[in-house]
Amino acid sequence: MASLITCPHCGVRPKEEFAIRGDASLVRPAPTASDEAWHDYVYVRANPRGRTLEHWQHVGGCRRFLVVERDTFTHEVHSVTDGAAFARENGK
Amino acid sequence: MIRDYYNRNALDEKLRGAPRPPGANHLAIGHRQAVSMVLAVAGEEDSVEKLLSSATEFTGRFSAPGEWLVVSENDTPEGLQRRLDALCSDKAHIVDQSEARVLFRISGPSMRRILAKGIGLDLDPNVFATGASANALCGHIAVNLARTGEDAFELLTPRSFAESLFDNLMTMGREYDLTAAFAA
Known part of the structure; x- marks a missing residue:
């Protein structure tokens, strides 16, 4: 696991200060979507090898949600973005 | 009842008895300081920061x-x-934290070595200069760390964690003869 995360607000911090809150690439289905779509959204997760987008919360620091792009194979961290900024950029 | 919390420090039990004379590395527990949390209204972050720093x-x-x-x-x-209300009442929410936080004031030549045992922050003066502050974990306890001098730091921690943080700091500082007392 990536052991150092560069928080955009707090700087370089050890991973112990963060809590991983799951996949950040999921898109919430429409309220009227089928049960299958909701089931997939709530329960079904991939276990990718390579680059992933994840929500990390900096609980031991600024307590903001961050979107961390990291590689599950090489442990490399490619980018860390504030969750609100990420949502704005992606029009969520 | 709130007054009782303010007048009774969370570490009264820990620091009972005659205080030892302060050594070179010393931990002073703040008494009766006022602490407030300032939360800027969305969009007013920069102006509140300017007002606070002025x-x-x-x-x-x-x-x-x-x-x-x-x-x-x-x-x-x-x-x-x-x-604070007078300074930025329409731009920020102000919440009194005086009873909720305990102030640890530590200073001495070995401070950086002592803190390095529990805090994953680079405390080099070029990176974390005097006046800098940050939230961090000390061991497993969330603290707000501020540098008040070359070898002087202040930690603010939630009241209910104060005794654990005190024990942590004394263990971290045992090697350097860290002493502790209430601030004068």
Whole structure:
């Protein structure tokens, strides 16, 4: 696991200060979507090898949600973005 | 009842008895300082930061984007609340934290080595200069760390964690003969 995360607000911090809150690439289905779509959204997760987008919360620091792009194979961290900024950029 | 919390320090039990004379590395527990949390209204973060940094009577410590902890030695909690209300009432929410936080003031030549045992922050003066502040974990306890001098730091921690953090700090500082007492 990536052991150092560069928080955009707090700087370089050890991973112990963060809590991983799951996949950040999921898109919430429409309220009227089928049960299958909701089931997939709530329960079904991939276990990718390579680059992933994840929500990390900096609980031991600024307590903001961050979107961390990291590689599950090489442990490399490619980018860390504030969750609100990420949502704005992606029009969520 | 609130008054009782303010007048009774969370570490009264720990620091019972005659105080040892302070050594070179010393931990002083703050008594009766006013602490407030300032939360900027969305969009007003920059102007609140400017107002806080322009004030001379107290210091604002960075906690999160748009959120600061303000510590004042000379004000009562009500006094600090009034002062902050006057400064930025329409731009920020102000929440009194005087009973909720305990202030640890540590200083001495070995401070950086002592803190390095529990805090994953680079405390080199070029990176974390005097006046800098940040939220961090000390062991497993969330603290707000501020540098008040070359070898002087202040930690603010939630009241219910104060005894554990005190034990942690004394263990971290045992090698360097860390002493502890209430601040004069």
